Amino acid sequence: MTTKIGIEETSVFFPKDIETAASLAEKSGIPERVLIDKFGLYQKHVASYSMHASDLAIAAGKQILTKIDPLMIDVVIYFGSPHKDYYVWSCAPKICYELGTKNAYAFEIMNVSSCFPIALKVAKDMLQSDSSINNILLVGGCKESQILDYQNGRARFMFNFADGGTAALVKRNATRSEILESAIITDGSFHDDVRIPAGGSMHFPSQETVKNRLHYIDVPNPIRMKERLDPVSIPNFHKVIRLSLEKSGLGERDIDMLLPLHTKRSIFKQLLEGLDLTEEQAIYLDHHGHMSALDPCIGLHFAQEKGKLSEGGIAVAVSAGTGYTWAATVIKWFG
Template structure:
């Protein structure tokens, strides 16, 4: 039986969000002890007061489940049609899909589940994927986007090459996307520069360098930067301009101008980049959510920012909200939401 195409102008939006943070907290002072970087530098330059870190009993899938539970509270889990994991690729196991576990733990027995991964840039992309699925398939009503992150575990604080990743933290986030609701998902824009594909990675554990006693001894199972100076020389001239490009294009694709932006929800970056991004878009700090008490959690940051913005009363009816992020590799991504209320 053929399905009828849903008209593109049907409202598809975010009905609810959920977040979860493990109880463990690491402060700037504690990070200073680990890294030798002064606490005031971590606070003022890294933009990090503290971050949540999980212990050995809590994994990315567990945090995703808890965030998912919060996002669907009051809803029958059997009404969920699709569960999409969009979180960190560093999960409980190396070659393993967490989406079926999340579906099972949430009781979403009628949903099919799968994963999409584009490291830190994935939430704006996942919003577009969910919207496009709802447009294309009238048999789908509710899609749960859910992610977890335990990337604090893959940081080697003794490795100065990974310095810019010392803000990596842990948590979970989820967003329920559905047809016929407000908080409409509008236009998107994505940009990939694959010349950065080999700059940032966990060197060992894959097919190129299988795990061995040598890889463990040489600490090759932590995330690393091949050549920080070379990457910085190539990345600095394009990073902020590419952020601004995808934001402006996503807003234009939504039928608006950059001057119409009410709120920006970016990934957590160092303070200087955060301010450069605001300046480039003509925004002030009150028009953004900066996760200085939570750090960077892979693709979760803009989703967590949206949840906090609602809690903090930063979302006004009719306001234009832009989720924006970037992931190593390198992809910059932005998706626009028009907020219409609870």
């Protein structure tokens, strides 16, 4: 009998402070109605000065560890935002320590917003290849609201960046779900299109980089990026979804629930229309915003809470990250 490897538990955590579309309109100069109708954002959570990506991940992870002994966790993998507490620093050991997972080793996977479907594949592959591993805790935190300059119109498509934490327990002999197959595409021609200009070795921090506000996320040439990205983005979303389903012995008609990253509403609608899905068959985070790689995991948690996943249901976690990578992983739900 084939051992089922699946997601047994999920959790979410959101900081208490909220920015509404109205307050974002004041900051950005973008009308409130545009933020709601086009950006798909009514509000988003933002973390305080004292709460960081590691803290958000820990808060989510603690909820899962009320249901399983921390000493039963074999591996802790951080898959969240690369904007963390410190530069050149791994938050995975801190998370492991604070959660009390003393028998686990910890590491990070870093692929910006595309990372949750990839993290599911990595966790599944590890469990398949190493019989000594039984429980892997995936944890993610995001404080990317902090890297926005609302006066920089070049970066306006990222004004939906928000803060939060999420976690998922992936285990051998899972009873609630089974992780099926994944598909991933990378088009490295977009590697230079989105970045925080200063802070790395190219532009080491200085008085000039601070004065010129180079420590916020930026798109050097948004028009050129849009011209190149628009023709391939939706097709690549659909390609990884269809390929992950095909590898799982399924087709797009089998999709019961789509778990995408948060995007502007027009992209969300194109994504659904190309798969002949309704909005009821997807989770859209218009009251939470975009939280780096966390969105599909948060979507899975909400889908369970809302009773949108029935026994035998097929969900697809799909995301994309600047650089550019598109990734999808199929999940069969047992409930």
